[in-house]
Amino acid sequence: MGRKGRKRGKNDGESRVERPKKERPPGVSYEEVVRENKNFETFYKAQKVVPEGEWEEFLACMKENLPAAFRLTGTKDMACALLRVMKTTFFEPLSQIIPPELTPEEQEAGEEPVKPLKPFCLPWYPNNLAWQLNLTRKNIRRCEAYWQLHQFLISETETGNISRQEAVSMIPPVVLDVQPHHKVLDMCAAPGSKTAQLIEFLHSANDDRSAAIPEGIVVANDADNKRCYMLTHQAKRLQSPAIIITNHDAAFMPNIHHTRKDGSVGPIKFDRILCDVPCSGDGTLRKNFDVWAKWNPVNGANLHGLQLRIARRGIEMLAVGGRLVYSTCSLNPLENEAVIQRLLMEADGSIQLVDVSSQLPGLKFMPGLEEWLLMNREMEAIKSVTEIPLKNTNLFNKHLFPPSMENKEKLNLKRCIRILPHHQDTGGFFVAVLEKTKPLPGEKVYKEINQEEIPTVPDTATQRIRQPPKKKRRQGFREEPYYYFEKDEVVWPGIDAFYGMHEDVDPGLFLTRTKDGKKRNIYFTNKCIKDVVAQNQDHIKIINTGVKVLVRSDNKGSPCDFRLAQDGSRVLLPLFSKRKICVTKNDLVIMLQNDDMEMPPEIATLDSKTQEQCADHCTGAIAFLYEEDGLKIQLVGWKGNKSVRAYVAKNDRIHYLRLLGADTSKYEKNKFAEQRNLDSMNVDVKESTPDDMQTDVNDENGESNDKGETDVCDGIQEN
Ligand SMILES: C[S@@+](CC[C@H](N)C(=O)[O-])C[C@H]1O[C@@H](n2cnc3c(N)ncnc32)[C@H](O)[C@@H]1O
Numbered sequence: 001m002g003r004k005g006r007k008r009g010k011n012d013g014e015s016r017v018e019r020p021k022k023e024r025p026p027g028v029s030y031e032e033v034v035r036e037n038k039n040f041e042t043f044y045k046a047q048k049v050v051p052e053g054e055w056e057e058f059l060a061c062m063k064e065n066l067p068a069a070f071r072l073t074g075t076k077d078m079a080c081a082l083l084r085v086m087k088t089t090f091f092e093p094l095s096q097i098i099p100p101e102l103t104p105e106e107q108e109a110g111e112e113p114v115k116p117l118k119p120f121c122l123p124w125y126p127n128n129l130a131w132q133l134n135l136t137r138k139n140i141r142r143c144e145a146y147w148q149l150h151q152f153l154i155s156e157t158e159t160g161n162i163s164r165q166e167a168v169s170m171i172p173p174v175v176l177d178v179q180p181h182h183k184v185l186d187m188c189a190a191p192g193s194k195t196a197q198l199i200e201f202l203h204s205a206n207d208d209r210s211a212a213i214p215e216g217i218v219v220a221n222d223a224d225n226k227r228c229y230m231l232t233h234q235a236k237r238l239q240s241p242a243i244i245i246t247n248h249d250a251a252f253m254p255n256i257h258h259t260r261k262d263g264s265v266g267p268i269k270f271d272r273i274l275c276d277v278p279c280s281g282d283g284t285l286r287k288n289f290d291v292w293a294k295w296n297p298v299n300g301a302n303l304h305g306l307q308l309r310i311a312r313r314g315i316e317m318l319a320v321g322g323r324l325v326y327s328t329c330s331l332n333p334l335e336n337e338a339v340i341q342r343l344l345m346e347a348d349g350s351i352q353l354v355d356v357s358s359q360l361p362g363l364k365f366m367p368g369l370e371e372w373l374l375m376n377r378e379m380e381a382i383k384s385v386t387e388i389p390l391k392n393t394n395l396f397n398k399h400l401f402p403p404s405m406e407n408k409e410k411l412n413l414k415r416c417i418r419i420l421p422h423h424q425d426t427g428g429f430f431v432a433v434l435e436k437t438k439p440l441p442g443e444k445v446y447k448e449i450n451q452e453e454i455p456t457v458p459d460t461a462t463q464r465i466r467q468p469p470k471k472k473r474r475q476g477f478r479e480e481p482y483y484y485f486e487k488d489e490v491v492w493p494g495i496d497a498f499y500g501m502h503e504d505v506d507p508g509l510f511l512t513r514t515k516d517g518k519k520r521n522i523y524f525t526n527k528c529i530k531d532v533v534a535q536n537q538d539h540i541k542i543i544n545t546g547v548k549v550l551v552r553s554d555n556k557g558s559p560c561d562f563r564l565a566q567d568g569s570r571v572l573l574p575l576f577s578k579r580k581i582c583v584t585k586n587d588l589v590i591m592l593q594n595d596d597m598e599m600p601p602e603i604a605t606l607d608s609k610t611q612e613q614c615a616d617h618c619t620g621a622i623a624f625l626y627e628e629d630g631l632k633i634q635l636v637g638w639k640g641n642k643s644v645r646a647y648v649a650k651n652d653r654i655h656y657l658r659l660l661g662a663d664t665s666k667y668e669k670n671k672f673a674e675q676r677n678l679d680s681m682n683v684d685v686k687e688s689t690p691d692d693m694q695t696d697v698n699d700e701n702g703e704s705n706d707k708g709e710t711d712v713c714d715g716i717q718e719n
Pocket residue numbers: 013014169187188189190191192193194195221222223224227248249250251276277278279310700
C-alpha cells in the first residue's frame with residue numbers, strides 16, 4: 001500500500017482475511033449459523049451504502065438464502081435450442097400447477113405450503129440465457145413438476161449445458177464487451193465461471209468456422225495451482241482452441257509476448273482484462289453463511305493492497321483503447337471505490353471510468369460512493385489521515401480516504417456499480433469499468449515504424465510496479481511442453497487424406513504433448529495461441545492449452561489411425577470435407593437411444609438416404625450432421641461394416657434427445673411415477689425418494705457449501 005519499508009504481501013489477501021478463524025462450532029449445521037454481526041451493521045450504516053429508509057429491508061434480505069441462478073451455456077444456437085426446451089417442457093407447465101396441500105403431519109410440523117414457482121429471466125443478460133429461480137427442497141420433494149424441472153437442471157448441469165452461477169457474478173463479462181478478435185486476460189480466473197462467459201463471447205461469430213476458431217484468445221490465470229485445474233475443466237467443456245491457462249501471481253504477472261504484425265516480438269497489450277480480485281466476500285453472505293462470524297471492519301483494508309497491485313498490473317497490460325473490468329463480491333468501499341480512486345489518480349488521466357448502464361437494461365444498481373469512512377477493529381471511525389491512531393499505521397494510509405472535493409468531479413466514482421441484495425433478490429456485488437485512453441505515465445509504447453519501445457516519459461511508475469517479487473520456489477509440477485506439428489509430420493498425410501482437410505488448414509496448428517514415441521492424442525489451437533506458446537514457453541507457467549481433436553484408434557479396421565474426438569468436434573468439423581454424413585432426426589434418435597456397446601444400430605435401420613451415404617464410406621471415424629428448424633446437431637462416431645455408433649456420453653444422450661423432442665424415459669427415472677406404481681401395489685418407498693435426488697452443490701468458488709437442509713435449489717452442480 002505504498003508505505004515505505006512495508007514488506008510485499010504483508011496485507012495480502014486471503015490468509016489475512018481468514019483471521020481470526022471463527023469456525024462453526026461442532027454440531028452447528030450450516031443453516032443454523034447465526035446470521036448476525038453488529039459490527040457489520042454499524043460499519044455499513046456508517047458507509048451509507050444503502051439508501052435511506054431501506055436499511056431494514058437490506059438487512060433482512062442479507063439474512064435470507066440466495067435463490068439459485070444459472071446460465072444456459074455453449075454456442076448461442078445450442079443454448080437457445082435448450083432454452084426453448086426448458087421453457088416449453090418445464091416452465092410452461094408450472095403455470096398450470098396447483099401446489100399440493102400440506103399433509104396433516106406436515107401441518108403439525110408447522111411446514112409452509114408449497115409456493116408457486118416463477119422462474120425469472122435476468123433482463124440484462126444477452127439472449128435470455130440467464131435465469132433465477134427459488135426452487136426449494138420442500139417444493140422439489142412435494143411436487144412432481146418441480147422435481148422434473150430440478151432433475152432437468154441437474155442433468156443439464158452435469159453435461160455442462162447449464163452452469164450454475166450467481167446472477168451478479170455474470171455481470172463483469174457482460175460489461176467487458178468481448179469481441180471474437182480480442183486478446184483477453186482474466187487475471188484471477190479460477191474456478192472459471194466468468195472465464196466460461198468470456199470464452200462464449202469470444203466464440204460468438206456468425207459463421208461456423210470463425211465461431212469454432214476465433215481469431216482472439218483468452219489467457220485465464222490464477223495464482224493457485226490447484227484451482228488452475230478447475231479452469232482446465234471449463235476450457236475442455238467449452239471446446240475452445242483459443243484459451244491458455246497460466247499460473248502466476250497476477251500482481252506480478254509477467255509480460256506475455258507475441259509476434260506483432262511487422263514480425264517483431266513484444267509484450268501483448270490486451271484488448272480486454274477482467275480483474276475479479278480476491279475479496280472479503282461480504283456480498284456473498286446469503287450463501288456463505290460462515291462470513292457472518294468472520295466479518296470484521298478491517299478485512300477491507302487488509303485486502304486493499306493486493307487488490308490494488310493486481311488491478312494496477314492489469315492497467316499496465318491493457319492496450320490503449322482497451323477496457324478493464326474490476327469486480328469484487330464485497331460491498332466494502334476500501335476494496336472497491338478506494339482501489340479505483342488510487343488507479344485513477346496514479347494514471348493521471350490515462351484511464352477513465354465508463355458508464356455502462358445502457359449495457360445492463362433492467363438491472364437496478366447504486367452508483368459508486370464518493371464518501372466513505374475508515375474504521376479500525378475497535379470500530380473507531382477515522383475521518384482523516386491525521387486521525388490514524390499509531391496502532392493502525394500499518395493498516396491505513398492516506399490513499400484509503402475518499403477523494404477531496406476537487407478530485408470528486410475528476411474521478412467520476414459515481415460511474416461504479418454497486419448491487420444491493422434487496423433490490424432484485426441477488427448477492428451484493430461491485431463492478432467498475434475502466435477504459436485506457438492513452439499510455440500511462442512512463443508506459444513504453446511500441447511504434448511499428450521504427451520498431452522500438454519508446455517510453456513516453458521516464459519509466460518511474462512502471463519500474464516501481466515491475467520490482468520482481470522475492471525469489472519464490474515454483475509450486476506444482478511443470479507441465480509437459482507443447483509440440484506443434486512440423487512440416488514433415490509423419491501422421492499428417494494419413495489424416496489429411498482420410499478426412500479431406502481443406503486446403504487452407506494449417507497442419508502446424510495441431511500439436512501433441514509428447515515429443516517422441518507414438519502420438520496418442522492430437523490437440524489443436526488457433527494461430528495466436530500457437531504464437532503465445534512459442535514465445536513464452538520458457539518464462540510463463542502454462543498449465544493447459546489446446547482442444548483434443550483426434551485420438552489414436554489403430555487396428556480397428558480403418559485406413560486412418562486417428563478417430564475424431566468428441567471434445568474437439570466443433571473445432572475440427574468445419575476444417576474437413578470427407579467423412580461426414582447427413583442424417584435425419586429419426587436416425588439420430590435411433591443412434592442416441594441405442595447405446596448397447598455389443599449391438600450398435602444396424603445401418604439397415606436408418607433412412608435410405610443415410611444408408612446410401614454410408615455405402616460411400618469405408619470403416620472408420622465419421623461425423624453425423626443434422627440440421628432442421630434452426631436446430632443443428634453434429635456428433636462424431638464410427639461407421640462399421642454393418643452398423644454405426646455415435647460417441648456420446650450417457651448424460652449427453654439425454655441432452656440431445658431432449659433437443660430433438662424424443663423420448664428420454666430410458667435414461668431418466670421418474671420417482672413419482674415409480675411411487676405411483678408401487679402405491680398401486682401397496683409398497684411404500686417414499687422414504688427413499690426425496691433426499692437421494694439431492695446432490696451436494698459446489699459453490700462458485702469450487703468449495704463445498706456444506707449445507708444441511710436448505711431452502712435454496714442446491715441440487716444443481718457448479719461447473
Ligand atoms: C473471486 S475469485 C475469482 C472467481 C473467478 N473469477 C470466477 O468467476 O470463477 C478470486 C481468485 O483469485 C485467486 N487469487 C488470489 N490471489 C491472487 C493473485 N495474487 N494472483 C492471481 N490470482 C489470485 C484465487 O485463487 C481465486 O481463485
